[in-house]
Amino acid sequence: MSTLPSVSAYMDKSFTTLSPDMDVYKAINILIDKGITSAVVVDKQNHILGILSEKDCMTLLCKGAYHSLPGGQVKDYMTAHVVTIPPSTDIFTVASMFLKHFFRRLVIADEENHILGQITRRDLLRVIKEWKKEEKNVKIAPIM
Numbered sequence: 001m002s003t004l005p006s007v008s009a010y011m012d013k014s015f016t017t018l019s020p021d022m023d024v025y026k027a028i029n030i031l032i033d034k035g036i037t038s039a040v041v042v043d044k045q046n047h048i049l050g051i052l053s054e055k056d057c058m059t060l061l062c063k064g065a066y067h068s069l070p071g072g073q074v075k076d077y078m079t080a081h082v083v084t085i086p087p088s089t090d091i092f093t094v095a096s097m098f099l100k101h102f103f104r105r106l107v108i109a110d111e112e113n114h115i116l117g118q119i120t121r122r123d124l125l126r127v128i129k130e131w132k133k134e135e136k137n138v139k140i141a142p143i144m
Helices: 024-034 054-063 091-100 121-137
Strands: 038-042 048-053 105-109 115-120
Touching: 024 038, 024 048, 024 054, 038 115, 048 054, 048 105, 091 105, 091 121, 115 121
Parallel strands: none
Antiparallel strands: 038 048, 105 115
16 A cells, blocks of 8 residues: 555444433443444534443442442443544554554544544454455566
């Protein structure tokens, strides 16, 4: 590939979001039913407020270890600090971020902190697969 591909070429534009006021057990059911490890929490204007991950949900087990499981809303358990990147970020920067942190996904946002999409480690595997396929199709001309 001659140019650095950006996240916008590989990001998932269809994604699951959660409301901060949603019951946390309803949110857990959504994560399980959709087979996803986390979902971005947004307000009614689609501004990013946080992210609810499997790890965040484990807090319920810890808090309920000797009692019944606690209740609450998504906002009570979500991680409020969400690392976001602009859609122009190149995939090499994204790969580096995934290697440095335990993120499974990165949220793509605009300047007003509206969610535009997300990219996962699996999406980067698709990039590798695509590049390898292109590499096989490139014929190197012999030097004369």
